Amino acid sequence: MPALWANAVLIYGYYVAGFPAIGLVLPLAPVLFTAARSGHLRMGAVVGGSFLGLSLVYRVVSPDEGHDPLLVLGYDGAMSSALLFAVLALGDAVRSRRGWQAELADRLRRAEEERDAHASRLVDAERLRIARDVHDSLGHAVAVVTLHAAVATEALDDGDPAAARRAVETIRAVSRDVLGDLRDTVGLLRGEPAGSECRTRGLADVPDLVAATAAAGVVVRLAVDGDPRPWPAAVEATAHRVVQEALTNVLRHAHATAVTVTVTHGADSLTVTVEDDGRGSGDAEGTGHGLAGMRERVALLGGRLLAADRPGGGFTVSALLPVAAGRVRTPA
Numbered sequence: 020m021p022a023l024w025a026n027a028v029l030i031y032g033y034y035v036a037g038f039p040a041i042g043l044v045l046p047l048a049p050v051l052f053t054a055a056r057s058g059h060l061r062m063g064a065v066v067g068g069s070f071l072g073l074s075l076v077y078r079v080v081s082p083d084e085g086h087d088p089l090l091v092l093g094y095d096g097a098m099s100s101a102l103l104f105a106v107l108a109l110g111d112a113v114r115s116r117r118g119w120q121a122e123l124a125d126r127l128r129r130a131e132e133e134r135d136a137h138a139s140r141l142v143d144a145e146r147l148r149i150a151r152d153v154h155d156s157l158g159h160a161v162a163v164v165t166l167h168a169a170v171a172t173e174a175l176d177d178g179d180p181a182a183a184r185r186a187v188e189t190i191r192a193v194s195r196d197v198l199g200d201l202r203d204t205v206g207l208l209r210g211e212p213a214g215s216e217c218r219t220r221g222l223a224d225v226p227d228l229v230a231a232t233a234a235a236g237v238v239v240r241l242a243v244d245g246d247p248r249p250w251p252a253a254v255e256a257t258a259h260r261v262v263q264e265a266l267t268n269v270l271r272h273a274h275a276t277a278v279t280v281t282v283t284h285g286a287d288s289l290t291v292t293v294e295d296d297g298r299g300s301g302d303a304e305g306t307g308h309g310l311a312g313m314r315e316r317v318a319l320l321g322g323r324l325l326a327a328d329r330p331g332g333g334f335t336v337s338a339l340l341p342v343a344a345g346r347v348r349t350p351a
Contacts, residue, residue, distance in 0.1 A: 031073075051063045158264070166235040185234070222258060237269065237276065243282050246284055257317060265336040268334075278293065281294075297334060
């Protein structure tokens, strides 16, 4: 813009000094192009049009020029106006193209950043999922193995080999299951296809959890409310994990003597509840990852998790897992 105004002042001074009239557009073309390319199209058009009109009027009224007014205004005016328009249009087109290229580059940059962020979110989500699976399966297995190892030791001390054998068989079964889970997890991390023996645990495996807990010396009751039916695999797997982690906490922290596991089949939701008569939450419950993992699992399905002390003593874990009506299958 300073260059445009400097050129305008110089040309105005040229005319004031009385020099012969010249075409205004050609001398101003470079600076008009630069002004339009910089985004000052309107100002360039005003300055260029004003001095074009000044030049044409001067050539018509000047007695020294002697030009035919029709020729000056018709031919020269049209040609100069067309040149002025072309110069300004070219500058604005270059500005628009550069702006489009800059916007395209910015979109590509933002798209790449979004892809990286999405990939990072997927990695974080998968890492959390694997951490939950490993924590739940290993935590439950270690708790059961530890308690049954103590039972086997006491049985051997008391001269009861049958009870010791039952405890060892339970340890063997639990160890076999957790080794299978670890094998599946390692295969997933290595990118190997899932084997034919890999399956998702669900409500059908809850009695095994109850039996393993009862074998550790805790009285466990399993209650089923409503009409049992098949649920989506993700819902059943989450329900299984909630019961597994809740029973693990009972074995490790609650010092409970009795536990009730309730599975409620609703019209459009599945609810699992684990209640014990132990010492309540205590300090140990807030320091682990079990409750956080359960909340994450339930939240992924849009459900709600209640984990709190019972008014009469003990602890309650209850997970409500909603299911869309179209995905609930009626029992055969």
